[in-house]
Every structure is written in C-alpha cells, then in structure tokens.
Amino acid sequence: QQPVQSPQAVILREGEDAVINCSSSKALYSVHWYRQKHGEAPVFLMILLKGGEQMRHEKISASFNEKKQQSSLYLTASQLSYSGTYFCGTEIGFKTIFGAGTRLFVKA
Amino acid sequence: DAMVIQNPRYQVTQFGKPVTLSCSQTLNHNVMYWYQQKSSQAPKLLFHYYDKDFNNEADTPDNFQSRRPNTSFCFLDIRSPGLGDTAMYLCATSRGGSEAEQYFGPGTRLTVT
Numbered sequence: 751q752q753p754v755q756s757p758q759a760v761i762l763r764e765g766e767d768a769v770i771n772c773s774s775s776k777a778l779y780s781v782h783w784y785r786q787k788h789g790e791a792p793v794f795l796m797i798l799l800k801g802g803e804q805m806r807h808e809k810i811s812a813s814f815n816e817k818k819q820q821s822s823l824y825l826t827a828s829q830l831s832y833s834g835t836y837f838c839g840t841e842i843g844f845k846t847i848f849g850a851g852t853r854l855f856v857k858a
Numbered sequence: 859d860a861m862v863i864q865n866p867r868y869q870v871t872q873f874g875k876p877v878t879l880s881c882s883q884t885l886n887h888n889v890m891y892w893y894q895q896k897s898s899q900a901p902k903l904l905f906h907y908y909d910k911d912f913n914n915e916a917d918t919p920d921n922f923q924s925r926r927p928n929t930s931f932c933f934l935d936i937r938s939p940g941l942g943d944t945a946m947y948l949c950a951t952s953r954g955g956s957e958a959e960q961y962f963g964p965g966t967r968l969t970v971t
Binding site: 752792 | 903959
C-alpha cells in the first residue's frame with residue numbers, strides 16, 4: 751500500500767526550514783527517503799530502520815515513529831540545491847513502494 | 859564512473875512497434891528493478907529480479923516483459939506500445955535486504971507516437 755506524503759508541495763525562501771511527512775496505514779518496518787531533481791533519476795538520501803531512529807544527510811534529517819507508522823523529513827536552512835521532489839518509500843520484501851512525492855521549490 | 863547505465867536515453871517509437879530498453883550495472887548487485895514514471899508521479903514498480911528469480915507486479919500489463927541474461931544486464935521489452943506507455947523508464951539495483959538503498963540509472967524517456 752502506497753504511503754501518504756504531505757504536503758504535496760512546498761515553496762521556500764533560501765534559509766527557511768520545511769518538514770515533509772510520510773505515513774502508512776500498515777506497519778512500517780523501514781522508511782526510505784529519496785530526492786529527484788527535475789529530469790534526473792531519484793537519489794537515495796537515507797534509510798530509517800528502527801522506531802525512534804534519526805538519520806542525517808548534510809542538513810537534512812529524518813525521524814521514524816514506528817508506533818505512529820510515520821516518518822518526517824526535516825530540511826533545515828534550505829539551499830537552492832534542495833529543490834526537487836522528495837519521495838518516501840516503504841519496503842515490502844525487496845520492493846520499495848513510493849509515496850506520491852512532495853515537490854519542494856527553494857527560491858533565492 | 860556510472861554504476862547503472864541505461865540505453866538509449868531517449869527513444870521514440872510508433873504505436874504498436876516493439877521496443878527494447880536496456881540496463882547494465884557495474885555494482886554486482888543481486889536485485890534489479892524496472893520502474894515506470896509518468897510526469898509528476900511516483901515511480902511505479904513494474905517488476906524486479908532477485909538474481910534470476912523474476913517477480914512481476916500484479917498490475918504490470920502483459921505487454922511488458924523483462925529478461926535478465928546475467929547479473930549485469932536487464933532488458934525491458936514492450937511488445938506493442940500504446941500511447942499510454944509514454945513515460946520515463948527507470949532501472950535500479952540494490953544488494954537486497956531491508957537496509958539496502960537503490961541505485962537508479964538516468965532513465966530512458968520513451969515517447970510513443
């Protein structure tokens with residue numbers, strides 16, 4: 751079942767913060783986060799494997815609340831290079847089911 | 859150095875004319891995936907291989923077939939493309955396992971006219 755992401759889109763000024771949420775109606779055993787820039791392939795950011803786990807990729811961090819079946823991605827002091835679509839994914843066997851994505855646009 | 863390579867990067871084909879997309883990897887990963895991504899949508903998994911073990915998604919049209927002759931190569935065959943098959947096709951690989959990230963190729967943008 752596809753995880754649900756919110757918001758669908760975010761517009762930020764450089765230096766502002768944003769939070770992207772990912773939730774599932776089914777139990778989450780792990781959460782993957784990817785970023786895809788326009789016209790390019792998705793690029794892996796991080797995986798969270800355990801409830802309460804927090805990970806970081808540069809100034810982007812994420813948390814995983816296993817009980818609430820949700821994960822959040824925190825973009826701090828956003829840079830122009832953060833623009834793109836962020837996908838969370840849940841794992842079933844060897845497959846990753848991606849959410850619909852959150853479009854992030856950072857302007858100067 | 860490119861780790862997941864897809865050819866061609868752009869392909870235009872006519873309605874009903876078979877087309878083959880190719881993917882190769884230098885990572886020696888066990889798992890290879892094919893995704894279809896339409897404009898402004900999430901990648902949609904079509905099938906994946908764990909080694910030679912083929913796994914088809916239930917909603918993948920019969921029109922789509924795949925071959926993996928060896929660890930390094932995987933092909934996507936579309937037997938009779940329709941206009942609705944216009945999309946980006948992404949190949950990805952992973953080691954397998956719950957903590958394994960996927961490495962995506964640059965994609966093939968397919969246009970069916």
